[in-house]
Amino acid sequence: MKTILYFGERNNPNAKVMDINFRENVEKKIHEYAAYEAILINNEGNITEGSKSNIFLVKGDNLYTSPNKQVLPGITREKIFTICNKYRIKFMEKDIGYKEISSFDGLFISGTSPKILPVRTVDMYNFNSSNNKLINSLAEYYNLMITEYINNRK
Numbered sequence: 001m002k003t004i005l006y007f008g009e010r011n012n013p014n015a016k017v018m019d020i021n022f023r024e025n026v027e028k029k030i031h032e033y034a035a036y037e038a039i040l041i042n043n044e045g046n047i048t049e050g051s052k053s054n055i056f057l058v059k060g061d062n063l064y065t066s067p068n069k070q071v072l073p074g075i076t077r078e079k080i081f082t083i084c085n086k087y088r089i090k091f092m093e094k095d096i097g098y099k100e101i102s103s104f105d106g107l108f109i110s111g112t113s114p115k116i117l118p119v120r121t122v123d124m125y126n127f128n129s130s131n132n133k134l135i136n137s138l139a140e141y142y143n144l145m146i147t148e149y150i151n152n153r154k
Helices: 020-032 075-086 098-103 133-153
Strands: 002-007 037-041 047-050 054-059 062-065 090-093 106-111 115-118
Touching (some): 106 133
Antiparallel strands (some): 054 062, 054 106
């Protein structure tokens, strides 16, 4: 899946509040570059979240994501943390500058609809995220969690 960097941030990332102008500007850029999602960069130059998703980056066996105060703390994001704790996957919430993105092995977005969706490109940077062992394991564990939830409701 193709993404772009978008230099802008939501006024209150922790609240699901619609800023029509911001949303329109992001959607215009996404459409202009034929991308699926825009990765938001805040005023300090740090990766925060997707315009309609959360973003996770992988380096080796470690998972990184933005600090909770900078993003909409979605349910899927929390489930990924639960999976990491259950399967002893190391994860860190930390500021990551957008200029560091090329040093990562892969990345994915998360959300209710996309679940765990590997990212192929970010602007001019290419990643082999769909073949990343950690990303594939997380997607498998997440799908298993959904299946177990459904089966327990029957």
